[in-house]
Amino acid sequence: MSVGDSSPSSPPSEKSSLLDTSPFELKEESDFDLIVSSDGLVSICGFGSLLSERSARSTFPSLINFRMAKLSGFRRVFAHVAPIFFEHGIALSETKEISSLSVEPCEAETIVITIFEIQRTEVPSFMEREHEFRFLAVTPETFNGLFYTSPSVLCARYSNEEYFLKRCKGSEEIFYQRYGRYGIHKIWLDDILPCRVYLRHCMLAAMNLGDMAYDNFMDHTYLGDRKTTIREYLSATGAGIMEEEPPEQLKDRYDG
Known part of the structure; x- marks a missing residue:
């Protein structure tokens, strides 16, 4: 993988006032047709576990053209409760170490990401x-x-209210099947901490991409307070994250 390689389905072009770079929401499956390439491909951003090509291929076995890129106007935040952590027993509810990553708009930030086509x-x-x-x-x-x-x-942050009304169609049963059965009442919380196994995986994935990606991850990824960076969090807590290996069933997915 080389830094900044261009995709055959989405070649780079010079910055121009004619090129609209403003984000827009894809609300329905049919909206994805607005961004599908002529050869039937859709480009996906990776900012957490998908910084790892191996992890990305465990989810998208047929992906092509995995590469690094930059994305301005967004920041990474650990403020998202992930049910998969409860399913696999790696969520630590007693210490609130239950969070995965999401991204949200922030004008001053630039994050290193990966992109690939499916x-x-x-x-x-x-x-x-x-x-x-x-x-x-x-x-x-x-x-x-x-x-x-x-x-x-890009998979960006919803609000709890929007998710319940738009994705769960206001159905308590749908929410229960997806979240409530794990004792989760809200998805988006600002007082939770990174799931240890997941954070280790993201750090290893960023490290494998090189110093630029690793430093960007450490210094431009935040706790829910939007102030504490991951580098500061680990320095202050001495959390020993890198010594915690994933359980056997997650080794392919969460081991960098």
Whole structure:
């Protein structure tokens, strides 16, 4: 993988006032047709576990053109309760170490991400798997200061109210099946901490991408207070995150 390689389905172009780089929401499956390439591909952004190509391929076995990019105007925040952590027994409820990552708009921030392409036919399963997120079409940049001409899909933060009304259709039963049965009453919380196994995985994945990606992850990823960076969090707590290996059933997915 080389930094800033261009995708055949979304080649970079020079920054121009003619190129609209404003994010827009993809509310229905049909909206993804607005960003599908001529060869039937949709570009996806990775900012947490999908910084790892191995992890990405465990979810999207047929992905192509995995590469690094930059995304301005967003920050990473550990403020999202993930049911998969409860399913696999790696959520520590007693210490509130139950959070995975989401991203949210923040004008002053730039994050290093990965992008790759999947088939348009994979979109329904992608939407189902990332059910609690807001799907935004965003325009990443290469490290040469060029924008990609085709947008990529970013899983961004919803609000608890929007998720319940729009994705769960106001149904308590739907919410219970997805979250409530794990004792989760709200998805988006600002007083939770990173799931230890997941944080270790994200740090290893960023490290494997190189110093630039690792430093960006450490210094531009925040706790729910939006002030404490992951580097500061680990320095203050001495959490021993890197010594905690994932359980056997998650080794392929959460081991960098």
